[in-house]
Amino acid sequence: xxxxxxxxxxxxxxxxxxxxxxxxxxxxxxxxxxxxxxxxxxxxxxxxxxxxxxxxxxxxxxxxxxxxxxxxxxxxxxxxxxxxxxxxxxxxxxxxxxxxxxxxxxxxxxxxxxxxxxxxxxxxxxxxxxxxxxxxxxxxx
Numbered sequence: 726x727x728x729x730x731x732x733x734x735x736x737x738x739x740x741x742x743x744x745x746x747x748x749x750x751x752x753x754x755x756x757x758x759x760x761x762x763x764x765x766x767x768x769x770x771x772x773x774x775x776x777x778x779x780x781x782x783x784x785x786x787x788x789x790x791x792x793x794x795x796x797x798x799x800x801x802x803x804x805x806x807x808x809x810x811x812x813x814x815x816x817x818x819x820x821x822x823x824x825x826x827x828x829x830x831x832x833x834x835x836x837x838x839x840x841x842x843x844x845x846x847x848x849x850x851x852x853x854x855x856x857x858x859x860x861x862x863x864x865x866x
Contacts, residue, residue, distance in 0.1 A: 749811055749864045750858075750859040750864075751859065751861060751864075752855070752856045752859045752860075752861070754852050754855060754856075755852050755853065755855075755856075755861045758848065758849065758852045759805050759808055759809060762801070762805055762845065762849070763802060763805050766798045766799075766801045766802050766805070767798075767802070769794070769798050770795055770798045770799070773791050773794045773795050773798070774791075774795065776791060777791040786833070787833075790829065790833060793829060794826065794829060797822050797825055797826045797829070798826075800818065800822045801819060801822045801823065801826075803815075803818075804816070804818045804819035804822060805819070808849075808853075808861075808865075811864055811865050811866050812865065812866060813865035813866060815865075816849065816850070816853065816865065819846070819849060820846050823842045823843065823845050823846045824842070824843070824846070826838075826839075826842040827839045827840075827842035827843050830842060853865075
């Protein structure tokens with residue numbers, strides 16, 4: 726019994742060592758989606774900061790929305806960087822950030838942006854799961 730446990734541990738550690746030596750490869754759809762999502766997040770940050778500097782164009786916007794939305798977009802960019810570095814927590818935190826953005830936009834009655842936030846979660850999940858050998862989800866740590 727003890728030998729079986731030792732063999733299992735040795736085999737598992739050998740598989741992990743071989744797996745860590747194997748170069749991770751991202752397919753083009755995943756790379757394109759992560760870049761597009763980053764660009765969109767940066768564009769939203771610019772939009773929100775523009776609204777902050779020109780409040781006369783959105784006088785009915787509550788004071789707390791701009792800082793909250795900018796922080797959400799910055800956290801989405803952080804998550805995308807984590808996904809580029811193959812971190813699984815980046816996906817889950819991305820889901821939380823997009824979900825929060827969706828709820829805030831629902832509260833602001835900006836339904837199109839709210840729907841877009843929830844759709845981006847689904848698209849990210851789908852793009853992480855397409856492919857065969859280079860499927861993104863199975864490569865996340």
